Amino acid sequence: MxxxxxxxxxxxxxxxxxxxxxxxxxxxxxxxxxxxxxxxxxxxxxxxxxxxxxxxxxxxxxxxxxxxxxxxxxxxxxxxxxxxxxxxxxxxxxxxxxxxxxxxxxxxxxxxxxxxxxxxxxxxxxxxxxxxxxxxxxxxxxxxxxxxxxxxxxxxxxxxxxxxxxxxxxxxxxxxxxxxxxxxxxxxxxxxxxxxxxxxxxxxxxxxxxxxxxxxxxxxxxxxxxxxxxxxxxxxxVIIADAVEKVFRSIAARVQEKEKPSSKLSVTSWTPDSNARVDLNVVKPIFGEWSTWSSEDRLQLFEEVLSSHPERLIVTxxxxxxxxxxxxxxxxxxxxxxxxxxxx
The missing domain is CATH 3.40.50.1450 (HybD-like)
Incomplete structure (x- = not known):
């Protein structure tokens, strides 16, 4: 066949x-x-x-x-x-x-x-x-x-x-x-x-x-x-790439917020705004160069790495x-x- x-x-x-x-x-x-x-x-x-x-x-x-x-x-x-x-x-x-x-x-x-x-x-x-x-x-x-x-x-x-x-x-x-x-x-x-x-x-x-x-x-x-x-x-x-993107953005937002005086006034756990602009360069020392790539380039990387995996999944x-x-x-x-x- x-x-x-x-x-x-x-x-x-x-x-x-x-x-x-x-x-x-x-x-x-x-x-x-x-x-x-x-x-x-x-x-x-x-x-x-x-x-x-x-x-x-x-x-x-x-x-x-x-x-x-x-x-x-x-x-x-x-x-x-x-x-x-x-x-x-x-x-x-x-x-x-x-x-x-x-x-x-x-x-x-x-x-x-x-x-x-x-x-x-x-x-x-x-x-x-x-x-x-x-x-x-x-x-x-x-x-x-x-x-x-x-x-x-x-x-x-x-x-x-x-x-x-x-x-x-x-x-x-x-x-x-x-x-x-x-x-x-x-x-x-x-x-x-x-x-x-x-x-x-x-x-x-x-x-x-x-x-x-x-x-x-x-x-x-x-x-x-x-x-x-x-x-x-x-x-x-795609789900993997989106999850990684959210992790990078969340950590970057937390690092940026930590430097602001308003963060010291917070009495509850802080959740970053998913739509806020963040500088991913602040997480580059932690995760390396690929953390600053575009979403499209990062998705392409995952597709290339996982293309030979025997169990590719479709998610709903x-x-x-x-x-x-x-x-x-x-x-x-x-x-x-x-x-x-x-x-x-």
């Missing part, structure tokens, strides 16, 4: 693709910033950080992402109990679903095929099937004739390519649009379960954990395909079951609201 090479440091989020380039030369990074093939807009709407990326053919070759439009919505401070954060995320989600589909003609009798990708028995991979369950439940109470919903399972369960199931449905139904919901991989722990990506470029099922499955896209099916993804897993190497939050439930309901509510607006 031929050995399959898995890129453990990969990401499914478009705005992290630029971070991958930063591991290469500064000249390449500058080239990416200046290229006309990749147009990046970053701004905030309330608590939601929005990144809009337009990639043409030239840009696709530069960053290794498909040509098309990508919108990434993230609430960095989001927690499970944060209803306000989820409400703001949903509001932006509806807005950019409208924007990315402005050229898709959905008539009164048009069908929209919604596919929930993933393995329902593996929680971090179950956001697609759970979203379909939530939509079917909502459809029972508030029917919408546009939607046709289906969760095909995974190749390991059915023995068939997911794209074959979808292709058969597309030929039978002839939908105006295919919406594909799936779990993604991220290269930043701060994005884990706090981000939604929308793209009209389609998706490779299972790509988040290194599986090579047939593409689900307009090029394959002949109808517009929009992928909706939520990052639920991250490489353990311990509350992932609650996150998946939250996002399945959010996706369901958003799609029904969006379609109701389109039908007016």
């Amino acid at each position: 031929a050995e399959i090479e898995v890129n453990w440091s990969r990401t499914d989020l478009i705005d992290e693709a630029e971070e991958v380039v930063q591991h290469q030369t500064k000249q390449q990074k500058t080239k990416l910033d200046k290229t006309s093939g990749v147009v990046i807009e970053e701004f905030t709407e309330g608590r939601v950080k929005v990144t809009k990326v337009n990639v043409d053919k030239q840009g696709s070759e530069e960053i290794g992402k498909k040509e098309g439009v990508y919108v990434t919505l993230s609430v960095p401070t989001l927690t499970i109990e944060d209803e306000n954060g989820f409400e703001q995320l949903e509001k932006s989600f509806v807005k950019y679903l409208d924007e990315i589909h402005k050229d898709v003609d959905i008539k009164k009798d048009s069908k929209v095929l919604v596919i929930g990708l993933g393995n329902k028995t593996i929680t971090p991979d179950a956001v697609g099937p759970f979203a379909i369950d939530a939509m079917q439940s909502q459809h029972s109470d508030n029917p919408n004739d546009h939607f046709i919903m289906y969760a095909p399972g995974v190749t390991g369960q059915t023995g068939f390519e997911t794209s074959d199931f979808i292709h058969a449905l597309v030929e039978k139904i002839n939908p105006a649009l295919v919406l594909v919901i799936d779990a993604l991989a991220t290269r930043g722990s701060s994005r884990l379960c706090k981000t939604i990506q929308i793209t009209n470029t389609g998706i490779h099922p299972g790509s988040g954990v290194g599986n090579q499955r047939t593409e689900v896209s307009k090029e394959v099916f002949g109808v517009p395909v929009t992928a909706i993804g939520i990052p639920t897993v991250v490489d353990a190497t 939050p311990k509350e992932v079951d609650v996150w998946i439930t939250k996002y399945s309901l959010l996706v369901s509510d958003t799609l029904f609201k969006w379609m109701k607006n389109r039908s007016k």
Whole structure:
């Protein structure tokens, strides 16, 4: 059996693709910033950080992402109990679903095929099937004739390519649009379960954990395909790098604070501000030169050192079951609201 090479440091989020380039030369990074093939807009709407990326053919070759439009919505401070954060995320989600589909003609009798990708028995991979369950439940109470919903399972369960199931449905139904919901991989722990990506470029099922499955896209099916993804897993190497970064910053902050008169007035244990600016040079005598490296360079070091380790781990939050439930309901509510607006 031929050995399959898995890129453990990969990401499914478009705005992290630029971070991958930063591991290469500064000249390449500058080239990416200046290229006309990749147009990046970053701004905030309330608590939601929005990144809009337009990639043409030239840009696709530069960053290794498909040509098309990508919108990434993230609430960095989001927690499970944060209803306000989820409400703001949903509001932006509806807005950019409208924007990315402005050229898709959905008539009164048009069908929209919604596919929930993933393995329902593996929680971090179950956001697609759970979203379909939530939509079917909502459809029972508030029917919408546009939607046709289906969760095909995974190749390991059915023995068939997911794209074959979808292709058969597309030929039978002839939908105006295919919406594909799936779990993604991220290269930043701060994005884990706090981000939604929308793209009209389609998706490779299972790509988040290194599986090579047939593409689900307009090029394959002949109808517009929009992928909706939520990052639920991250490489353990990223967690290690983030932990080391926090240790360095914490010690450096404590050393700097020790020199201030205010520290002598403290009557409780002092906790450094994670967002405060600190000079990592103060820990250089303790940990050496690498403590002053950039986060990207330090992450690359861990990836190189651990690349040959026989047990590379993919990590997910311990509350992932609650996150998946939250996002399945959010996706369901958003799609029904969006379609109701389109039908007016």
